[in-house]
Amino acid sequence: MITLYDSAVRPREVATHAPTLALPQGTLWVDLIDPSDDEDARVERATNLVLPRAQQLAEIETSSRLVVEGDVLLMSTPVLYREEGELHTIPVGFVLGQHLVVTVRAHALKSFADYVEGRRGALALEGPVDVLLGLLDSIIARMADGMEAVGAELDCVSREIFGLSHAEDRHKPVRTERRLSNTLQTIGRGGDTTSHARDSLLGLNRLLTFLATKGGDRITPDHRERIEVLRQDVAALGDYETRLTDKVQFLLDSTLGFVNIEQNRTFKLLTIASVIGIPPTFVVGLYGMNFKNMPELDWHYGYQWGLSLTLISIVVPVVWLKVKGWF
Template sequence: MITLYDAQGTVLPTGFDGRGLPSGVVLIDLLRPDASEIAYVERVTGLTLPSSHRMSEVEVSSRLAMQRNALQVTSPIVYRTNDIAVNTSPVGFLLSARLLITIRFVELKAFTDFLEQKPFRIGDPSQAPMELFLGLVETIVDRMADAMEQIGVDLDRMSQHIFQPDVDIDVATKPVHAERRLSRSLKTIGRNGDHTSHARDSLLGLGRLVAYVGTHAEERLSANAKNRLETLKQDIASLNDYQNRLADKVQFLLDSTLGFINIEQNRLFKLLTIASVVGVPPTFVVGLYGMNFKNMPEYDWAYGYEWGWVLIVISVVVPMVWLKWRGWF
């Protein structure tokens, strides 16, 4: 889909009838463009649009380039695939003195939020393409900051859940519950770790993109645009620091959860060991008196039955007292 905007945010008609761009176009937004739309834009602008494959490449030369006095920059942007999962998709910008072209392959909330603002907040009409570019990048960074703040909230909540004493479950009586709880914790930590990893990819791409534009478009930047670029650099740097802290916390919670899993397993193995140790002596006593030899005086003794039970109880109690003294339970 192709959408043309003027400096006020008005959607202009798209002409595929051989004519050029409508008068006043400053933004061409391409969402999942087909071959005819790509051919039209290339014809009316004289620029070559990068393919989705080229935009997905990780080399800096594929993401940052100059093309006929237009800056061609690309960065992966985080987006939600559903309520809990995220992914990244490449977004391309072609920025010239009179036109901004955006290329994307998924619906991005940042673009929707920005493009729905009517009219566009443009201070200097002669700087419209640059101001639109900066506005879009600022909106993307703002949404990433909100998403990372939510990750931080989720990790804080998970930390309280993991280390809070009243959620500790006695594995001796409810091992299945403990297993489910720890499994849920691992999934939550893994999901937030995945979010953090995608955020890092986006921040790395955006940081390079902003630095490249600031260097190669310096002569066309107004004082206000330079200030906004500098602010973006600072915001991205601070988000990178915050992302590093989140990554460290994810690793800490992952190690802690795996440690608790190891503790729960050791508890269960200890329980089984105690049961086997305590169960061996009475089994021996029962087996001894179940051999049915003729010369066993206890068989003819009036208190033989009670004697057998006393031996069984003693054989259970003595190992338990010894294990308790050793601190096994």
């Protein structure tokens, strides 16, 4: 899909099967979402720019992501993308020419929609660099919201692990096992998200540095000031991401520690049961031999004697283990 935007960031969709693409006067931004080869070719003919293809956007080398071709800057960076509740990264390409900027992405991004919505009623933009910086600002802001959500989720996990709200579950192993399993899944999602955020932050920082260095005369002092502010935002998010990563590791270690405690408690209970069961098993086995010279077998109170001895053999180990503090 091709969408054109003017200096007021007013969208204008282009017909999918139109044979040619004519750019209206004042077009600053051409946005392509999952473009076909035909759409790529039409935009290239209309803008005289070479657009990156999907395989080029997926390259991880800096030399492939940040390229100068004459007076055109070709840039790409991974951006956080939520799909079916899960966060991933998708590559987004930016082609900055002298008079317009072209963006290429495989999916619709909320950060782009937020930028367009936020420009309603605002002053007209002066050039494509303003569009690019506005998009990057929206991407960074959206990422900050996602990382804050991850931080809040990890705080809830921390309270779940170390709080007392589930102390009663200790006597319900199945419930405890389910809770620990859910906790591990939440921590895993948090770790996965912070990993994707780290990739995106690294890409954004390199892109901003590249833009400030290679932008030439298009980058005015005001632009450089905005770029520096965005770089500071990225650096702050990088510090926050590091803290989240440390917290994920800490919560993971803590949760696995609780898993080991639960396993040890289970083994201890099995050990106690086996220790308690040995004496009565011996008594029952002894009187189950049925030798003729066992006077208790013919005794009137032999059954009561054997039953009492069995009960005593159970009670004595229980009392002894309780005194030793096993349970």
